[in-house]
Amino acid sequence: MQPSDLRIALFSGNYNYVRDGANQALNLLVGHLLAQGAAMRVYSPTVAKPAFAPTGDLVDVPALPVPGGRGEYKIARGLPATVRADLEAFAPNRVHVSAPDILGHRAVTWARKHRIPVVASLHTRFETYPRYYGLAFAEPLIIRLLTRFYNRVDRVMVPGGSMAALLHEWGVTTPVGIWSRGIDHARFTPARRDLAWRRSLGIADDVAAIGFLGRLVKEKGLDIFAEVVRELSRRRVPHKVLVIGEGPARDWFAGEAPGAVFAGFQSGDDLGRAVASMDVFFNPSVTETFGNVTLEAMAAGVPVVAARATGAIDLVDEGGTGFLVPSRDVAAYADAIERIARAPDLRRTLGEAGHHKAAGYVWDRVNQAVLDAHLTLG
Structure with a gap:
């Protein structure tokens, strides 16, 4: 099979309406697959003013706001008749699911019914989210549900x-x-360091800027981040917290990290x-x-300086490119950041x-690697 033989239906819970790392990766993937000759059609909830323009053909899937104060995200209600009709007209020979939500489950069921191979890509550790909202008891149940989901597909693509x-x-026994x-190496390079920009924000040249980058949501470890910042202040480590991003927990975080x-x-x-x-980039x-x-x-x-957890342990070389710390160890985080801050x-x-x-x-x-996975499935 050649890439031009592929007709891939990709299902996403959030393809472009809220910007995050997962959907940006998906859009880049779709762009690569299209450039190699594959036919693509994306099925996802949409909004009137998305965060960015979608790559490829995007079909709206009806959805409801996520409850619990996270209404910026949507939960698709499955595959209604209009979406199924569009899907059958597209006639995919591969299905790609990017989230274990209702839409992902219905897509896998549809693919199984039509004997179409399914690739799932894993982007988020959903099982960890409840612990940040007082629902840690639900984690074992979510793990069982995730295991069942990924055992229903033909290949799972993980980041590391x-x-x-x-x-x-x-x-999970699926391959x-x-x-x-x-x-983007032209964008992320040491050459873009700009001390004048820092000064315009009130960050002196001789003060360590401790950075946060991402959506301001509690599951990013904002509670630990704030505790570590307080510990650094107690130790009188010269520093300034630099926060890049927006999100629903912004006001809460600002209260927890005054002076940021x-x-x-x-x-x-x-x-x-x-x-x-x-x-220093701090990612707890x-x-x-x-x-x-x-x-x-x-x-x-x-x-x-990052939590010793999935993702970071594949990237950070301990003592070589940074430091990995037990996920809730405030003192150890502060030790690592202080060591870097005091040693140019x-x-x-x-x-x-x-x-x-x-x-x-x-x-x-x-x-x-994703294209190859689709090509090698029978």
Whole structure:
């Protein structure tokens, strides 16, 4: 089979209406598959004013807002008759599902009925979310549901070896492949560091800018981030928190981290400038399957302090490009950040090593792994 023989129906819970690392990766994947000659059709909830324009043909799937104060996200109600008619007219010979939601389950069921191979890509550790909203007791049940979902497909593509190991630990027996992530090396580079921009935000040259990058939601580890910042202040470590991003927890985080600089949402080369202008990138999240933001910081020559969790352990070389810390160990996080903040030579050495390692992550190369997975399924 050749790429031009492929007709792939891709199902996403959020293809472009809220910007995040997962849907940006999906759009880049669709662009690569189209460039190689595959026919693509994407099925996802849509909104009147999406975060960015979609890559490829996008079909709206009716959806409801997610409850619990997270209405910016949508839950598709399955495959209604109009969507099924469009799907059958497209006549895919492959199905790709990107989330274990209602839409993903219905897509797998439809594919099984029509004897069409299914590839699932795993982007988010949904089983970790309840612990941030007082529902940690639900985690074992969610793991069982996720295991069942991924055992229904023909191939699971995960971002790295740590996620592959976790799926095997859960009991997933479906063959697993690696779909890593790439980087825009012209955007994320040490050359974009801009001290004048930092000064305009009130960050002095001799103060370590400790960066957060991502959507401001509690499951990104904002509680631990705030505790670590308070510990650094107690130790009188010269620092300034630089927050890049927006989200529903912004006001809460601002209250927990007084004195932090909120630079808001940044995109394009402005984002590259913001990341390169950090001195330490701090990522205490345990919900990542890969951590695009971690790779972006490394490419920009910024040392990383991260939770010893999936994603980060595939990227960060302990003591080489940064430091990995037990996920809730506030003192150990503070130790690592203080060590970097007080040692400019160490900061430079770690940053250079991270930049060198990130150079191997190129989108066309990593997206080819997904194309190969679709081509090799019978």
